[in-house]
Amino acid sequence: MNVFYDHFERHAHGEGLKGHSTHYCAGCGHGIVHRDLADTIGELGIQDRTVLISPVGCSVFAYYYFDVGNSQAAHGRAPAVALGHKLANPEAVVISYQGDGDLASIGLAETISIAQMGLPITVIFINNAVYGMTGGQMAPTTLLGQKTVTSPQGRQPAMGKPLRMAELIAQLDGPVYVERVALFEARQRVKAKKAIQKALRLQMEGRGYAFVEILSECPTHLKMSPEATEEWVRTQMEPVFPLGVKKDLAVEPWFDRHAPSFSPEAVLGLSGAEPATVRTAARHRLAPRLGTKDLSLKLAGAGGDGAQIAALLLTRAAIDEGFDSTHIPSYGPESRGGTSYADVHIAEEEVLNPAAPDPHVLIAFNAPSLAKFAPAVREGGLIIYDRTMITEPPAFPPNRRVLAVPCTQLAVDLGRPVAKNVVALGALQAATDLLPAAGLLSTMRHVFKDKSSLISLNEAAFAAGQQVVDPESE
Amino acid sequence: MPSVTTNSRPKPFLDPAYCKGCLRCVEACPKGCISPGTRINPATGLVPVEINLEICNGCGLCISACPEPFGLRTSPATPGAELEREFQIKDPSKLFGRKVVDLHESPGLPDEEIELPACEPLVLKGTYAAAIGALLAGCRHVFGYPITPSTEGAELMAKILPHLDGAFVQAVSEVAAVNMMYGAGGAGVPSMTFTSSPGFSLMLEGISYMIGAEIPGVFVNIMRGGPGLGNIGPEQADIKLACRGLGHGNTHALVLAPSTPQEMLDLTMEAFALSFRYRNPVVILGDGYLGQMTGQVKLPTHLRKPGRPAWAVWGDRSHRQNLICSIHLAEPDLEEHNRRLNAKYAEIASREQRSDLYRCEDAEVLVIACNTPARMAKGAVEAARRQGIKAGLLRPISLWPFPGDALAEAIRHVRQIIMVEASPGQLENELRLTLSHAGIVPPPIAAVRHFGGVLPQESEILAKISEFREALA
Numbered sequence: 001m002n003v004f005y006d007h008f009e010r011h012a013h014g015e016g017l018k019g020h021s022t023h024y025c026a027g028c029g030h031g032i033v034h035r036d037l038a039d040t041i042g043e044l045g046i047q048d049r050t051v052l053i054s055p056v057g058c059s060v061f062a063y064y065y066f067d068v069g070n071s072q073a074a075h076g077r078a079p080a081v082a083l084g085h086k087l088a089n090p091e092a093v094v095i096s097y098q099g100d101g102d103l104a105s106i107g108l109a110e111t112i113s114i115a116q117m118g119l120p121i122t123v124i125f126i127n128n129a130v131y132g133m134t135g136g137q138m139a140p141t142t143l144l145g146q147k148t149v150t151s152p153q154g155r156q157p158a159m160g161k162p163l164r165m166a167e168l169i170a171q172l173d174g175p176v177y178v179e180r181v182a183l184f185e186a187r188q189r190v191k192a193k194k195a196i197q198k199a200l201r202l203q204m205e206g207r208g209y210a211f212v213e214i215l216s217e218c219p220t221h222l223k224m225s226p227e228a229t230e231e232w233v234r235t236q237m238e239p240v241f242p243l244g245v246k247k248d249l250a251v252e253p254w255f256d257r258h259a260p261s262f263s264p265e266a267v268l269g270l271s272g273a274e275p276a277t278v279r280t281a282a283r284h285r286l287a288p289r290l291g292t293k294d295l296s297l298k299l300a301g302a303g304g305d306g307a308q309i310a311a312l313l314l315t316r317a318a319i320d321e322g323f324d325s326t327h328i329p330s331y332g333p334e335s336r337g338g339t340s341y342a343d344v345h346i347a348e349e350e351v352l353n354p355a356a357p358d359p360h361v362l363i364a365f366n367a368p369s370l371a372k373f374a375p376a377v378r379e380g381g382l383i384i385y386d387r388t389m390i391t392e393p394p395a396f397p398p399n400r401r402v403l404a405v406p407c408t409q410l411a412v413d414l415g416r417p418v419a420k421n422v423v424a425l426g427a428l429q430a431a432t433d434l435l436p437a438a439g440l441l442s443t444m445r446h447v448f449k450d451k452s453s454l455i456s457l458n459e460a461a462f463a464a465g466q467q468v469v470d471p472e473s474e
Numbered sequence: 475m476p477s478v479t480t481n482s483r484p485k486p487f488l489d490p491a492y493c494k495g496c497l498r499c500v501e502a503c504p505k506g507c508i509s510p511g512t513r514i515n516p517a518t519g520l521v522p523v524e525i526n527l528e529i530c531n532g533c534g535l536c537i538s539a540c541p542e543p544f545g546l547r548t549s550p551a552t553p554g555a556e557l558e559r560e561f562q563i564k565d566p567s568k569l570f571g572r573k574v575v576d577l578h579e580s581p582g583l584p585d586e587e588i589e590l591p592a593c594e595p596l597v598l599k600g601t602y603a604a605a606i607g608a609l610l611a612g613c614r615h616v617f618g619y620p621i622t623p624s625t626e627g628a629e630l631m632a633k634i635l636p637h638l639d640g641a642f643v644q645a646v647s648e649v650a651a652v653n654m655m656y657g658a659g660g661a662g663v664p665s666m667t668f669t670s671s672p673g674f675s676l677m678l679e680g681i682s683y684m685i686g687a688e689i690p691g692v693f694v695n696i697m698r699g700g701p702g703l704g705n706i707g708p709e710q711a712d713i714k715l716a717c718r719g720l721g722h723g724n725t726h727a728l729v730l731a732p733s734t735p736q737e738m739l740d741l742t743m744e745a746f747a748l749s750f751r752y753r754n755p756v757v758i759l760g761d762g763y764l765g766q767m768t769g770q771v772k773l774p775t776h777l778r779k780p781g782r783p784a785w786a787v788w789g790d791r792s793h794r795q796n797l798i799c800s801i802h803l804a805e806p807d808l809e810e811h812n813r814r815l816n817a818k819y820a821e822i823a824s825r826e827q828r829s830d831l832y833r834c835e836d837a838e839v840l841v842i843a844c845n846t847p848a849r850m851a852k853g854a855v856e857a858a859r860r861q862g863i864k865a866g867l868l869r870p871i872s873l874w875p876f877p878g879d880a881l882a883e884a885i886r887h888v889r890q891i892i893m894v895e896a897s898p899g900q901l902e903n904e905l906r907l908t909l910s911h912a913g914i915v916p917p918p919i920a921a922v923r924h925f926g927g928v929l930p931q932e933s934e935i936l937a938k939i940s941e942f943r944e945a946l947a
Contacts, residue, residue, distance in 0.1 A: 004543040010797070012804065017518060020492055020544040026520070027496030031541020038543070048791040051661075054799075063797055065543060069787040071660045072799040074683045077653035080645065084657020084665070085789065087615060087641040092661075092789030110653070113646035186502055186535045193538075219496070226496040258639040260614035262779040264590050270634045271606045273773060276592035312768060316597045319770040326735075327768040353853030353932045354767055354846070 003038035003047050004065050011064040023061055027226025029183045029216025030059050030126060036193040037095070037124065038066060044200055049093045051085045053078040055107075057099035058132040076107025079114040082121045090257040093203050097124045101131045104140040104163050111169075115211060118174030120203040120255045123211045124196065125165060128218040129237060136221035141165070143240055148221070162240055166213040170246035176208035178247040182215040182238065184230040191243075206255035215241055284321055284436045286348050291380075293348045295434070296356035298373055299424075300341035301365025301386075306421030310363070311342030313425065317435050317443035318346040326354040341369065346434070361432070363424050365389060365407070374400075384427055386420060388412075403431055403469060410464040419461035426465020437466070483532025484548040486525065490515050492544045493522035499546055502539035505529050580792040582784035585612070587776040596771045600764040601627035601668065603735040603771045604694050605634075607742030608666050610773070612780035613692070614640030615665040617654040619647055619673060622706045623762045624696035627668035648673040652680030659689040660798035662786025664746050666692040670762075671700050671712050681755055682721025685815070686800030688785075690749035692742065694758045696765035699927040707927015708762030710845055713900035716757045717874040724812050726819045728756045728826055729873040731844040735769040741871070743774065750783065752822055759873065761896060763846040763929060822875060829877035830869040833859060834884040837866025838946050839939050843894035844870050844901060847930050851894045854935035863946070865939050873901070878908040885916065890942045893921045894930045 012018040024030050041050055050068035054060055056075035063070035069092070073081040082096040103111050103125050115123070130148055131137040137150040140163040145154040155162075170178040177199060181192035192214055199210035215237050217229040224232060261267075286295060297314070299307040311327045318325035328343045343356035358378045364370035364385040371394050374383055382401045385393060388408035396402050405427045407420035422444070429437050441459060448454045486499075493515075500508045500523060507530045511521040540546035590610075598606065605627045608616070614635060618628040632642040645651035651667050658665040669677060674695045684691055697712045699705040716729045728748055730741045738760060745756040782788060787796045802808035832852055834840065839858070843851040848869040858865035868884050870877050885891075893902040902921060909916050922930045922938050 017491060021494070022542060024541060026494035027498055028541055031543070031545075032498075032539065035538075035541070035543060048794060049789055051787055051789040053657075060801065063799060067794065069789045069794055070797045070799070071657065071787050072687075072797070072801060073656065074653060074679060077649070077656070077680070080650040080653035081657035081660070083643070084615070084617070084654040084659070085661050085787070086657075087643070087654075088658040088661035088663040088665075089789050094789070109646045110650050113650065117643075186538065189538050226498055227501050230498070230501065260640045261638045262586075262588065262612060262777065264588055264777055266638060267609050267777060268590065268593060268773075270637055271596065271609065271773075273593040273596055276594055312597075315768055319595060319597050324770060328763055329766055351769070351849070352856055353850045354763070354769075355850065355929065355931065357931050357933065 003041045003067055005067045008064045011061065022065065024058065025220045027217060027219040027229065028058070029128060029214065029218070032183050032189065033124065033126060033192070033214055033216065034062070034065060036189070036196055037097075040193065040197050040200060041066075041068065044197070044204065046093045046200070046204060049091060051092045051094045053082045053085070053094065053096045055096070055098040055102040056133070057102045059097055059099060059126065060133065062097055076102050076105070077110055078102065079107065079110045079121070079123060083114050083117070083119060086119055086121050090255065093200060094121045095124060095200070096121060098126070099132070100125070100127045100129070100139040100141045101134075104165050111165075112172065115169050115209055116172045116174040118176070118209045120206055120208050122199045122203050123209075124199075125211065125213045126216045127165070127213055127241065128216040129162070130218050130221045132218050132221055141241070143236060164241060166211065166241070166246045169211045174209055175211055175247060176249045176251045177202055177210040179245045180213040180215065180241060180243050182233060182243055183217065184215070184233045188243070206253040207251045208249075208255070213241070215243070284439070286323060286346060286434070292360060294351060295346045295361070296359045297344040297346075297361040297363070298341060298356045298359040299344065299363045300339075300369035300373055303340045305340065305365040306418060307340050307342050307363070307365060310421035310425055311344045313440070313444055313447060314344050314346070314435070316447065317440045320443050321435055321439050323347060324349065324351050326351045328354055339369070341373070361428065363428065365420065365424070367392075370394065382431060384424055384431070386424070401431070403427060405465060405468055407465070410468065411461055414457060414460050414464065416457055416461075419457055422458045422461040423465035426462040427469045428465075429462075430466040430469035483534070485527050485530050485532050486534070486536050486546045487549040488522070488525055488546050489544065490522035491517050492542050493520070494542065495521040495523060496541065497523065498539040498541065499523060499536035502535045504533065504535065505531065508536060580784040580786075583781035585781045586779040588779055589776055590773060593773045596773065597768060598735050598771045599626065599766055599768045600732070600735045600738040600760055601694075601696065601766075602630050603738035604668070604742040604758065604760075605630045606771070607739035608664075608692065608746065609634065609638070610739075610777040611664060611743040611746035612778040613664040613666050613746060614638055615658045615663055616640070616642045616667065617645055617651040617658070617665060618642075618667045618669065619645050619651050621670045621673040623698060623765045624668040624670040624673075624694065626765070627694060648676035649679065652677040652684070655691040656680055656684055656687070656689055659684065659691040660687065660787050662783045662788060664690065664692070664750070664780050666694065668694045668696070670696045670698045671709070672703065674712060674715065678715070678719070678721040681727070682723055682725050683800050684755050685720065685725045685727065686723065687798050688753040689755070689798060690746075690753055691755045692745045692749055692758065693755060694742065694760065696760045696762055698762050699925070705927050706762060708764070708846060708929055709896045709925065709927060710759070710761055710847070711897040711900060711925070712759060713873055713897055713904065716759055717904055724815060726822070726874060727754055728752070728822055728875075729759055730756065730828070731759050731871060731873050732764065733845050733848045733869065735764075735767060735771050737871075738764065739771050740774075746778070748826065752818060753785070754818065754822075759845070761845045761847075761929070762927070767846070826872055827875050827877040827879055828871035829880040830871060831880060831884055832867040832869070834866035834868060836864050836887060837884065838864040838887055839890045839892060839942055840866050840868055840884060840888040841892045841894055841935065841939065842868045842870070842901070842905060843930075844873060847894050847896055850930055850932045851935050853932040854939060857932065857936050858939045861940070863939055863943055870901070873904060876904045876908040878912055881905070881908060882912060882914060885914070889917050889946055891917055891919045892935070892938055893919060894935055895921070896924050896929050898923060898925065
C-alpha cells in the first residue's frame with residue numbers, strides 16, 4: 001500500500017515535476033524519513049487511522065505527500081496540536097513530525113510538557129544541526145564550532161552547547177520509548193525504520209508516548225555534497241549525539257478512553273440541577289419596611305468571617321423565593337485573613353445594577369469594615385454590626401437604623417464561633433422580614449445537606465440572631 | 475544481456491525526471507551499479523544518476539537510500555517502457571497504474587438536540603455558568619492555563635469532565651492550550667478555554683492560525699485590569715484586541731459580551747453553534763465582575779450532542795482527504811483565501827449583530843455600555859427616567875460585529891450619546907467606526923470611563939446624564 005499521494009496536488013497544484021517530486025533539496029534526509037514513515041504506515045495498516053501533524057520548518061509541507069489525515073501546526077506547537085487530535089479521537093494514530101528549531105527551540109515547552117504527560121502519540125524528530133527553511137541559522141543542536149549564518153565564527157559555548165533531546169526526553173517519566181537513529185548508511189537506515197515502526201506500534205497498542213530522534217543530513221546549509229554530509233553526520237554529529245535506545249519500558253496497554261457522554265441526566269446531575277418544583281405559596285413581599293423593589297446589601301469583614309457564605313445564602317434563598325438576586329464577592333489579595341466583602345442585590349423583578357456602593361443594608365463583622373462602609377449606607381438604611389468584635393463603633397450618619405448584635409459571642413455560646421455569620425442573618429431577618437424565615441432556613445438546610453452536623457448548629461445560630469433583635473438594642 | 479536468474483528480487487527502476495542527483499544511492503549500492511550522471515536532464519535541469527543493472531542482485535539498498543517518493547523504486551510491470559520516457563516527464567501513475575482510492579467524501583454527522591427535563595434555576599457565578607453552557611453545547615474538551623479571575627470555570631470543568639469521559643488538560647502555557655484547541659477543533663470536536671487578559675494575549679498567535687485554518691473553538695476571556703500584569707479587577711480593555719487585534723493577518727471573530735450569569739450560559743452555548751456554523755473561533759468577553767458574580771441561571775430546554783463535520787481531520791477513511799492548514803504559499807491562492815474569509819466576515823457582520831435595547835423608543839440621551847457596566851447604566855437610565863429625562867440604553871451583545879442596524883434605529887431621536895465603559899474608549903471606537911462606515915454623523919458623544927479594576931457606578935452615570943438635562947429641555 002502506497003501511503004504517498006499518487007499526485008502531489010498540494011505542491012504548487014501538482015503542476016509539472018512538482019506533481020511527483022518533493023520540495024526537499026537533493027540529498028536531504030527528510031525524504032528518506034518520509035519514505036520510511038509512509039512505508040511503515042502502510043505496513044502497519046493504519047493509513048485510515050493516521051493523523052500527521054506537519055510542523056514549521058523544511059517539513060512544513062509534509063502534508064503535500066502523505067495520504068493520511070493532515071494538520072499543519074504553528075512553529076513549535078505540533079505536539080500540542082497532536083495532543084488535541086489524540087484526545088478528540090483516541091483511535092487516531094497521531095504523529096508529530098518536527099525539526100530541530102521547531103521541537104528543541106521555539107517548541108521546547110510543548111515538547112517537554114507533552115512528553116511528560118505520556119499520552120500515546122509519536123514524535124519524529126529530525127535533527128540536522130541547522131535551521132533549513134529560514135536559511136541556515138544556528139539550531140539548538142548546532143555543534144560547537146559549527147559555522148552558521150547566525151554563528152559565523154562558529155558556535156561558542158555561551159551561545160548554548162548542543163541540546164541532546166533524546167537524552168533529555170528519556171529522563172522524563174512520561175515517555176515509554178526513546179531512541180536516536182541516523183540515516184548516514186544502510187545499516188542505520190534499517191534501524192531508523194525499525195524505530196519508527198516500534199514507536200507507531202506502541203501508540204497503536206495504547207502503551208504510551210514514543211520519541212524517535214533521527215540524525216539527518218542538510219547538504220545545502222552545511223555547504224557540502226550529500227555524501228560528505230553523510231560523513232559529517234557520522235564523524236561530527238554522532239559523537240555529540242550518540243545513537244541508540246535511550247529508554248525502552250515494558251508497559252502494558254493502558255490508554256483506553258471511552259466516547260464522551262452526552263446523557264442529560266449525567267450533565268444535569270453534575271451541574272447540580274434539580275427537578276423543577278411547583279410553587280404554591282404566595283410570594284413574600286420584599287422588605288416592605290425598606291420601601292424598595294431592588295434592595296442592596298453589603299456584607300463585610302475579615303477573610304474567614306463568613307461574609308461570602310452569608311451573602312450566597314441570601315442570594316440563593318432570594319432566588320428560591322422567586323426573586324432575582326446577585327452576589328459579587330470582593331477579596332483582598334490574600335487567600336486568608338485579608339478583607340472580604342460581598343455586594344448582594346435582591347429585586348422583585350430584575351436586578352439592574354449588581355454593585356452596592358450605597359447599600360440599603362450593611363452587615364459588618366469587623367471595625368475597619370464598619371468604619372469604611374457605614375458612611376455609605378443610604379438614608380433610612382440599616383446597619384448591623386458585630387458588637388463582640390467592634391467595641392468602639394464610629395459615629396453613624398443620622399437616619400440610619402443601627403443594630404449592635406453580639407454575633408461572635410452568641411456563636412461562641414453555641415460552641416462554633418464561625419457561625420457568627422448565620423447569627424447576623426437571623427438578626428437581619430428579624431429586623432427587616434427581608435425573606436421569610438422558613439425559606440431562609442430551608443435554603444440553609446439545602447446548602448448544608450452534605451454537612452448535616454452543621455444544620456442544627458446553624459438553625460440555633462439563626463434563632464439566636466432573631467431573638468437578640470428587639471427595639472431595646474437599637 | 476547476462477542472466478540474473480540467481481536472484482529473482484525485483485530490480486530498481488528510476489525515472490530520470492524524478493532524480494535530483496543527490497547520489498545517496500551511489501553510496502548505498504554495494505555492487506557499484508549506480509554512478510553519478512554525466513548528462514543534464516533537460517526537463518529538470520538536474521543530473522540524474524546512471525544505473526547499470528547487469529550485476530544488480532536486487533538488494534534494494536539503493537531504494538531505501540533514495541529520498542524521493544517517486545525516485546528509485548522497484549521495476550514497473552512493463553520493463554522496457556523507460557526507453558520512450560527519456561527527456562520527458564511521465565506521470566508515474568501511468569507507468570505503475572493508478573492507485574486505487576475508494577475514498578468518498580464524508581457526508582458529516584449532524585448535531586443532535588436532546589431534550590432536557592424541566593429544572594429549578596441554578597444559582598451560579600458567571601464562570602461556572604459559562605462552563606455549564608459549554609457542557610450543554612456538547613463541549614467535552616477543555617484546555618487551559620490557570621489565571622485569575624477566570625480559573626473557576628476551568629476548575630469546574632476539571633471536576634466534571636472526567637465523569638463525562640471528556641478531557642480537561644492544564645497545558646504548560648496559554649500558547650500550548652490554544653494549540654490543543656487547534657488540534658481538537660481541527661478534529662471537528664467542540665473545544666474551549668477559560669482565560670483572562672494576559673493569557674488571552676498569549677493565545678493570539680494560535681487564534682490567528684485557527685482563523686486562517688478555519689477551526690472552531692470558544693474563548694471565554696474574563697477581562698482584568700492591564701496593561702501588563704495590571705491587577706485582577708474588572709476591566710473591558712481587551713475589546714480592541716478581540717475586535718481588531720486577533721493576532722497577525724486578516725482576522726476577525728465574533729465577539730459576544732454577556733452581562734449576567736444567565737447570558738454567560740446562553741451566549742457560551744450559542745458561541746459553539748456560531749463557531750461551527752462559520753468555522754471560526756468565537757470570543758466571549760466578560761469582565762472580572764461578571765466572572766465572579768453569582769446570579770440565577772435558567773437552563774435551556776435541550777442539550778446538544780455534537781456531530782462530526784465533513785471537513786474534520788478525524789483520522790478515519792471518510793475524512794482522510796481533509797487538511798487543516800493556514801498556509802497558502804502561492805500569492806494568488808492566499809489572496810483567494812483572504813477573499814473567502816472576507817466574504818465570511820461580511821456574512822457574520824450582516825447576520826450576527828446582537829443587542830439589547832432598553833427604553834430606547836423615544837430616547838434623547840442614549841447610554842451605550844456592555845458587560846457589567848451595562849447593568850450600572852440600566853440602573854442609571856431607570857433613575858433618569860424617574861427624573862423625567864428621556865434616557866435609553868443600547869447594550870451591544872455582539873461587539874464584533876457592532877450592532878450597527880440597531881444603533882441606526884435607536885439613534886433617531888437621540889441628541890446625546892454617553893459611552894460607559896471600563897476602558898479608554900475601546901467600545902466607543904467600535905461605535906465610531908460603525909457610524910463612520912454607515913455614513914451616519916452622530917450626535918455629540920460623551921463618556922464615563924474607568925480603568926484599573928474600577929467600574930463606572932450608577933450615580934456617576936446618572937450625574938453625566940443629568941448634565942444634559944438643561945441642554946435637552
